[in-house]
Amino acid sequence: MLEGLMQGLVTAFTFTNILMVIGGVLIGTFIGMLPGLGPMSIIAIMIPVAISIGEPSTALILLAGVYYGAIFGGSTSSILINAPGVASTVATSFDGYPLARQGKAGKALTVAAVSSFAGGTIGAILLMIFAPMLATVALLFHSTEYFAMMVVGLSAIAAFAGTGQVSKAIMMTILGLMLGTVGEAALFPAPRFTFGVQDLQSGLSFITLAMAMFALPEAIYLVLDPNRSKTGSGGTSEIKDLRITKAESKEIAPVIGRQSLQGFFIGVLPGAGATIASFLGYAVERNIAKKEDQDKFGKGSLKGLAAPESANNAACTGSFVPLLTLGIPGSGTTAILLGALIALNVSPGPRLMVDNPNIFWSVIISMYLGNLVLLILNLPLIPYIAKILAVPRTYLIPFILFFTMMGAYIGQNNATELLLLVGLGVAATILRFANFPLAPALIGFILGRMLEDNFARSMQLYDGFSFVWERPMTTGLLFLAIVLVILPSWRARLARIRAKGIADGD
């Protein structure tokens, strides 16, 4: 481990890479503050840039920096103008915005930055411990287990989608898998489902799909509802008094510790992610707080601010565990990162640590660096960063649309891609109207090809479906997948029957 760590240090501490971290964090923070642009959209927009860098570890370092910056940027707009750009910073606004209105915006931002830093750093340490362990286990996996593991990952994402959403999430996953089969399959050099369209021959581009799923619907929402991008009015223009007192830091330190741990482990679960971690962190801290502290939650409690902030950053780091060790993304963001890695000819999985240790470790090192840069760069910049919120939407929206299209166009140099983008984007917006989760579709799309490859390989090895019951680990994993999918709907049914019974007994 130490050797790898040193190697990572050497890779990460080159001049270009440090520049990339700084640049990525800055870009991420600035764009992340714009209401409506979450880390997923920003990373999707940055991917063509990262891919054209060519060097995988540098590209990944840039994207990781953008990711952290975007999360912090989202917290900033939650605190200053109560406009969380991302779901995972909604909990931040519960106590952050009241603090800002009390004129303590500076203090709130400092607490947010420090908690994010602590959460991210503790998460990175845990990642360093757990990822190699998991990778060792995963090296025992055959293609049949990979296939089963991916099925588990996909069903877990559906299962954690929330009540009433499970069947929708499954539908979106299958839709993503179907979209993934368009074009040539890896094992069979014959085009499928292209319906004679030449441009579909090589399959849909994942960047186009990512833009169409996240960036474009968000932009359309901004157009439809001007309130989403309202700027400034309620915020404080003056930011002073950044300092935290000793008593306050004593108060929030245990909160940060607990929530970093909890957040990390929630983040490891596929589909759970930073949003659940932040809400759960907030709820847990409110429940275990002393009575007089409990009353302060929601009215500007520093604990209530520190909890979701450290939890969501730790969870973001945690979500790298399944990505780096199994090659399975647990969230939309890591799915996009996985796509970028594949485009750079790196296949994440247990072999990554053995074959490309410098990539693996430099990503981890860049997490420390990114968090550190975030802290020292952003604290003094906070008052200036807040100025970006003043960009009027009449400029903002055309530029978002323009960057979305550039992202899809630059990689392919194909104008058909833009028409596909608009078409898929409109479809995604309609799906979003009806509350269909979009991330499962993208995860399904990206995993689809690997899923089918492993499936085909298992079928060939066992000459049919017998691998499903001949390999105990595969059987176990597939069984787990079925349980994951059925359990939520079964429990919902049980609850409904119970509710009915009470009504009948009335």
Added chain:
Amino acid sequence: MALERWIALVFVAICLIYGYTAFFAMDGALAPFMRRNPVWPSTFPKILAVMGLVTGLVILFGGKAAASRPGEGEIDYRRLLSYNFGQALLLLTLMVIYALALRPVGFVLSSVIFLSLGSYILGERKLFVVVPVSLVAVFGIWYLVQEVLGIFLRPWPWFI
């Protein structure tokens, strides 16, 4: 019928077309030696089609339609026209026109027009600000993409 059921209906239709292709249309083109293979290009799509069909039908007919009121910050599609629906439609049309014009008109001109018109549609009337801003931005991006990243963008119209 709620929007989610309409979507499920469309999805079922997609699955039927997809399934038809997988079950009946695709295997004809299979090379003879491939037929001895236990897994065909259509095997995985067949499984997907069946699973998709089941899921789609479950949403279409199963349970009561959850009266999903849109949460705060979400958009209520039932009142779609009370939002800036026209602006959104115009911008999407503009995007399509941009996609079609990008090649013949060239990157710089079409992008500047796209950005300026986009702002105009959204209600910005200060063209003497919008156009220079777009010009600077487009040139900056063109320079970055073509000169720094080395991706050719075809900057000028076809006749230059």
